[in-house]
Amino acid sequence: MPSLDATDRNILRLLRLNARISNAGLAAEVGLSPSACLRRIRLLESAGVIRGYTALIDGGAVENAIAVIINITLERQTEDHLNRFEAAVKKHPEIQECFLMTGGSDYLLKVEVANAGEFERIHKEILSTLPGVLRIHSSFSIRNVLATRAKGRR
Secondary structure: OOOOOHHHHHHHHHHHHOOOOOHHHHHHHHOOOHHHHHHHHHHHHHOOOOOOOOOOOOHHHOOOOEEEEEEEEEOOOOHHHHHHHHHHHOOOOOEEEEEEOOOOOOEEEEEEEOOHHHHHHHHHHOHHHOOOEEEEEEEEOOOOOOOOOOOOOO
């Protein structure tokens, strides 16, 4: 990972708050010319610091989507087992987030489903077929209290 200076960190902070900010607006906020700002963004993207851009969707707006948090424990925690599991997870767009964890489980996954039947399909067809899985523990959310976004923005 490249060394980030204060300007890079400021660009990242502002993009987290509003990834749709114009390059000119971002440049003005961080005190750079638009071309210098765009060059920094491209460097951050090519270095993998910025991996992509996304929209945060209100769960109530998408057919009452239910977030499911899934703790996965692997049979073994060798580098090969971890790599095979991670490669398999990346093949399934239904899995929205995946974190390597410390503590009681090896991975934490997040999926969103419309109902229990949809989760049952994901469990049978995807989660239970992931390589090296010993245990799957799933929890259904009641509602999202906080998602990363600028205060007051929708």
